[in-house]
Amino acid sequence: MTEQSTNEARRTGPKLSFILPLIGFLILAGFAAAALFATLSGSRNPAQLPSVLISKPAPATPVPLLDNGLGTLDLADFAGEPLLVNFFASWCAPCRAEAPALALLAEGVTVIGIAYKDKPADTSAFLTQFGNPFSAIGVDRDGRLGFAWGVYGVPESYVIGSDGTVLLRHAGPIDRRVLDEVVMPAIKDAR
Amino acid sequence: MKPVLRSCGVMFLLAAGIFVGGIFGGITTPAMAITAEEMLDDPTLESRARELSKQLRCLVCQNQSIDDSDAELARDLRREVRGQLMTGATDSEIIETLRGKYGDYLLLNPPISSGTYILWLAPLAVLIGGAGLVLAARRTRRTGAATGQAQEQSQEQSQEQSQEQPHEAVAGSDDQASRSGFGAGSGSGSGSGFGFGSGFGYIYFAGGALVLAASLGLYLMLGRADLGDQPLAQRQAEIETAAKAQNQQAETLAAALARAKQQTIDEPTNVGNWLRLAQAAAMADDNQTEIRALTTAREMTGDDVTVKSMLAEALSRAAGGQITVPARTLIASVLASSPDEPRALYLAGLAAYQDEDYARAVSIWQRLRTVSVDDAPWMSLLDDNIADAAAAGGIDIPEAQSRPGPDEADIAAAAEMSDEDRTAMIEGMVSGLAEKLAENPDDVEGWRRLGRAYEVLGRPEDAASALISAANAVPQDIDQQVTTLQMIVTSGLGRQYITPASRLIERATLLAPDRLDLLFLRGHFAKLEGRTDKARELWQRLLGQLPSDSPYIDDLKAAIAAL
Numbered sequence: 099m100t101e102q103s104t105n106e107a108r109r110t111g112p113k114l115s116f117i118l119p120l121i122g123f124l125i126l127a128g129f130a131a132a133a134l135f136a137t138l139s140g141s142r143n144p145a146q147l148p149s150v151l152i153s154k155p156a157p158a159t160p161v162p163l164l165d166n167g168l169g170t171l172d173l174a175d176f177a178g179e180p181l182l183v184n185f186f187a188s189w190c191a192p193c194r195a196e197a198p199a200l201a202l203l204a205e206g207v208t209v210i211g212i213a214y215k216d217k218p219a220d221t222s223a224f225l226t227q228f229g230n231p232f233s234a235i236g237v238d239r240d241g242r243l244g245f246a247w248g249v250y251g252v253p254e255s256y257v258i259g260s261d262g263t264v265l266l267r268h269a270g271p272i273d274r275r276v277l278d279e280v281v282m283p284a285i286k287d288a289r
Numbered sequence: 290m291k292p293v294l295r296s297c298g299v300m301f302l303l304a305a306g307i308f309v310g311g312i313f314g315g316i317t318t319p320a321m322a323i324t325a326e327e328m329l330d331d332p333t334l335e336s337r338a339r340e341l342s343k344q345l346r347c348l349v350c351q352n353q354s355i356d357d358s359d360a361e362l363a364r365d366l367r368r369e370v371r372g373q374l375m376t377g378a379t380d381s382e383i384i385e386t387l388r389g390k391y392g393d394y395l396l397l398n399p400p401i402s403s404g405t406y407i408l409w410l411a412p413l414a415v416l417i418g419g420a421g422l423v424l425a426a427r428r429t430r431r432t433g434a435a436t437g438q439a440q441e442q443s444q445e446q447s448q449e450q451s452q453e454q455p456h457e458a459v460a461g462s463d464d465q466a467s468r469s470g471f472g473a474g475s476g477s478g479s480g481s482g483f484g485f486g487s488g489f490g491y492i493y494f495a496g497g498a499l500v501l502a503a504s505l506g507l508y509l510m511l512g513r514a515d516l517g518d519q520p521l522a523q524r525q526a527e528i529e530t531a532a533k534a535q536n537q538q539a540e541t542l543a544a545a546l547a548r549a550k551q552q553t554i555d556e557p558t559n560v561g562n563w564l565r566l567a568q569a570a571a572m573a574d575d576n577q578t579e580i581r582a583l584t585t586a587r588e589m590t591g592d593d594v595t596v597k598s599m600l601a602e603a604l605s606r607a608a609g610g611q612i613t614v615p616a617r618t619l620i621a622s623v624l625a626s627s628p629d630e631p632r633a634l635y636l637a638g639l640a641a642y643q644d645e646d647y648a649r650a651v652s653i654w655q656r657l658r659t660v661s662v663d664d665a666p667w668m669s670l671l672d673d674n675i676a677d678a679a680a681a682g683g684i685d686i687p688e689a690q691s692r693p694g695p696d697e698a699d700i701a702a703a704a705e706m707s708d709e710d711r712t713a714m715i716e717g718m719v720s721g722l723a724e725k726l727a728e729n730p731d732d733v734e735g736w737r738r739l740g741r742a743y744e745v746l747g748r749p750e751d752a753a754s755a756l757i758s759a760a761n762a763v764p765q766d767i768d769q770q771v772t773t774l775q776m777i778v779t780s781g782l783g784r785q786y787i788t789p790a791s792r793l794i795e796r797a798t799l800l801a802p803d804r805l806d807l808l809f810l811r812g813h814f815a816k817l818e819g820r821t822d823k824a825r826e827l828w829q830r831l832l833g834q835l836p837s838d839s840p841y842i843d844d845l846k847a848a849i850a851a852l
Contacts, residue, residue, distance in 0.1 A: 118422070147348060150392040194611050198644060201614045215361075227607065229614025241365055248390040250348035250362050274645040 149248055149256075149267035156183070156256065156264050157246040164211075164218055164235035171236035173210070173262065180265075180288035181258040182209045182281065184232070184272075185244060187216040188224035190252045196271035197228040203277060204231035207285055211235040214244050214252050257284040322359045327367055334374050341370050341380055345387065346397045354397055542573035553582070560589050567599065576607035591838035594623045598632035605636065612640035629660040635667065638674070647682025651675055655686075660768075663738065716746065726758070733762040733769065740776070749780040757789045760796075767804070770797040774810045783817050790814055805834060809845075821852050828852075 136142035151157070156173055163169040173181065182203060186193040200209055211232035213221040218237055225235075238244055247256065250269065257266040266284040268276060323342070329335040342356035347363040355363040355370075366387065373383045387395055399405045549569040552562045563586040570579035583600040590596050601619040605612045612620075617640055623633040638653035654675045661668065679686045719742045726735050736759035743752035756773040763769050770793045777786050794814055797807050812827035828849050835842055 114422075114426070147394050148392055150389060191609070194608055194613075197614055198612070198617070198640070227604070227613060227615070228611075231614075245365065245369065245390060248392070250391065 146269055147250065149264065151248060151256070151264040151267065153263055153265075155262050156258050157243070159243045159246045161212070161236040161238050161243050164213060164221060164237050171210070171212075171234055173258065176208055176210065176233070177262055178260055179208060180260055180285045182207055182285070183212060183256045183258060184209060185212045185214045185238075185247070185249050185252050185254045187214045187252045188220040189216065192271035193224075193253045194228055196253055196273065197231070199272045199274055199277045200231040201229050203272070203281065204233075208233045212238050212243060214238050214249065215241045255281070257281060257288060259288040322357055322363065323367060327364070327371065329371055329374065334371075337380065338367070338371050338374055341374075341383060342367055344384070344397055345370070346395050348391060348395065539573070542569070545569045546573045546575060546578070550578075553585075558589075560586050563589065564596070564599075567603070571603065571606070576603060579603045580607060590840075593840075594627045594630050595632070597623050598630050598636065601636055602632060605639075612636055612643055616640075631657055631661055631665070631667070634660070635671070638678075642674070642678050642681075645681075647678045648684055650678040651682065651684050651686065654678065663741065719743065719746065730758060731762050733759045733766075736762060749782060750785070753777050753780065753782050753786055757786070757793070760793050764796055765800070767797055767800040767807075770794075770800070771804070771806055771810065774814075775806070778810065778813055783814065787814065787817055791818075803834070805831060808834070816852065825849060825852050 133142065158173065160170045160172065163171050173183070182200075184196075184200060186196075203209060209231050211234070213235060215238065216224075221235070221237070225232075236243065241249075247254075253271050255268045255272055256264055257268075259265050265288055266280070268280055270276075272281060323339075329338060339356060343354050345355045345366060347353045347355045347358035347360050347366070349360040349362045350358045353363075355366045357363075369387070370383055373386065378386075384396070393399060393402065393405075399408065401409050546566075546569045549562070549566040552559075553566050556562055563582045567579045567582035567586065570576070570582060580600065580603050583596060583603055587593065587596045587600055597619050601612075601616040601623070604616040604619070608616075616636065620633045620636050620640065623630050624637060627633075634653055634657040638650045638657065641647075641653060642650040654671055658668075658671055658675070661671070675686060678684070719739065722735060722739050722742070726732060726739060729735070736755050740752045740755035740759065743749070743755060753773075753776060756776050760766075760769050760773040774790060774793055774797070777783055777790055783790065791814060794807075794811055797804075798811065801807060808827055808831040812824045812831065815821075815824035815827060828845060832842065832845055832849070835845070
């Protein structure tokens with residue numbers, strides 16, 4: 099009797115109880131591996147969150163200009179050409195790293211800076227030290243403009259089309275690779 | 290128990306483990322990050338704010354709610370939530386406003402949408418699938434062999450018994466012995482596959498319980514939130530000693546800096562004082578003083594390329610190693626006037642490297658390599674950098690780095706020896722190299738090395754001969770001709786080597802008739818040949834071409850006057 103029971107267990111048991119969890123595990127492992135490889139190859143970046151502004155007009159919250167604090171930054175003044183709007187701050191280390199790439203970009207594209215939660219004096223010192231690629235600089239002392247744009251950390255950059263709609267958001271510093279592979283193609287499309 | 294059921298049981302245990310772990314994890318997490326000043330006075334509004342905050346994700350930390358997170362952004366969002374509550378907005382209005390800025394990702398409780406339905410439906414699918422499996426297993430059991438029922442009973446019986454007396458099952462009474470050793474397997478774990486005797490359920494259970502108990506024990510011993518940071522406490526004394534030593538060093542450096550500053554005050558017109566101040570400031574990590582001192586030195590020397598390069602380096606150091614845009618401008622202007630300035634070349638390579646333009650970095654650094662003397666102090670660093678950049682850019686560099694004969698390491702080793710030993714060692718290497726060069730006179734690098742080795746040995750004549758051979762090996766290389774001529778002039782061998790030198794001069798003049806350092810050398814050799822008029826003419830020409838602020842002008846005027 100026990101002999102038979104053993105045999106029966108051998109016939110059905112190993113199959114189901116072994117194969118089913120194995121399949122479940124393989125499916126999960128497949129998802130994990132796909133995510134891992136996408137991250138390694140750079141096509142997936144968990145820190146890059148989708149922006150709700152994409153294909154919508156850029157928010158028009160007025161902020162004072164850095165120069166004298168008298169004028170107001172209005173993106174409409176730059177309508178008709180693609181823009182790069184860059185949220186930066188003197189206290190932000192990666193903003194230093196992206197300065198050369200922004201300088202390169204500014205040779206062909208209008209770059210607007212938004213000094214996010216920064217003292218104007220510090221911003222000016224930062225620009226003297228690391229170079230000023232910006233055609234205009236708005237001062238967002240309390241982060242209100244950043245909130246309107248959904249900024250969640252600096253540096254953060256937005257490509258704005260000629261018609262004022264947001265085409266791309268890039269969170270994090272722009273290095274040469276990002277410039278060539280992400281920002282420039284978006285600007286080319288916008289033209 | 291059916292095998293399928295058993296594996297479901299195992300999964301249940303795992304799930305329970307994760308659940309229990311989650312509870313412990315939850316207990317240790319600091320409950321809130323909110324500060325007293327943020328809180329609203331109205332307790333009802335404040336509790337609504339807290340509830341809302343718990344539903345909103347901090348986009349910086351991503352796995353914390355804004356209620357938990359200390360991040361700047363979380364604080365802003367908490368403030369925003371409270372601000373809107375004060376204006377009388379409803380919870381859903383507040384969530385909608387924020388969601389309009391930051392998207393669905395802000396919500397820790399994600400809404401059902403095309404992107405999240407798998408997330409919501411997966412547990413349901415697993416539950417239904419599991420139930421289906423159990424039902425299928427039951428049906429198999431009912432419609433199984435005729436002996437199925439009896440087997441069931443027997444198995445259940447055995448299970449009951451082993452539950453009552455699990456140890457006796459191993460010991461084996463008469464009753465259990467009749468089970469032909471199969472029942473014993475339940476306790477000893479000697480079964481050879483899946484789906485064996487019912488006792489295996491206990492093994493899984495005991496294993497799971499053991500893991501849970503062990504984790505709890507480990508947690509209570511090592512991981513409790515109220516325990517201090519143990520490794521740090523042990524290293525406290527070590528850290529204090531290191532800090533003391535560091536303080537002392539900082540004091541020494543600060544004193545040196547103060548002395549250097551005083552010197553620039555005492556004698557502000559001496560450029561050397563400003564350069565020494567820059568050096569002391571660099572040692573003391575005082576970038577601002579360094580930059581100020583170098584800026585002053587730059588003005589005093591009228592844009593001297595070395596000072597400009599040092600300034601570029603200081604600016605980059607102040608920016609944490611990043612070659613900044615102002616530094617790049619300086620470097621470019623230095624290289625435009627003197628393309629071989631080593632510091633500017635090094636920084637230009639570094640800038641290209643930071644731009645991830647590795648091919649350019651390698652080519653700039655290799656250029657620096659060729660214009661540097663082989664025992665330049667930056668050589669090994671440079672080689673490391675070239676290798677780094679080549680690896681990063683996937684560039685193949687020719688293995689020209691390893692050459693025969695004495696290299697920097699050999700010469701450094703020689704410095705450690707006694708005079709006789711050193712001389713013997715270098716002479717041994719030199720004669721070996723000289724023999725090789727006799728067979729292969731086109732090896733210009735070899736001749737240069739031989740020349741340097743002879744200089745170390747204090748044999749300038751042999752050094753000059755070797756460098757003349759180097760110049761002859763590359764007759765089209767203007768730099769090598771000039772370098773050889775300079776070596777001959779600086780070691781005072783001009784008169785002795787006047788014949789080979791004039792050959793080099795002829796060759797070099799054809800290649801670059803207007804080169805300034807060549808004009809000087811031509812004048813010098815014309816003077817040695819006794820052609821004073823020719824020398825005067827050449828040096829006058831040189832004088833006309835030197836920039837008006839060149840430091841050489843006075844010396845040159847004196848030399849012309851002495852003709």
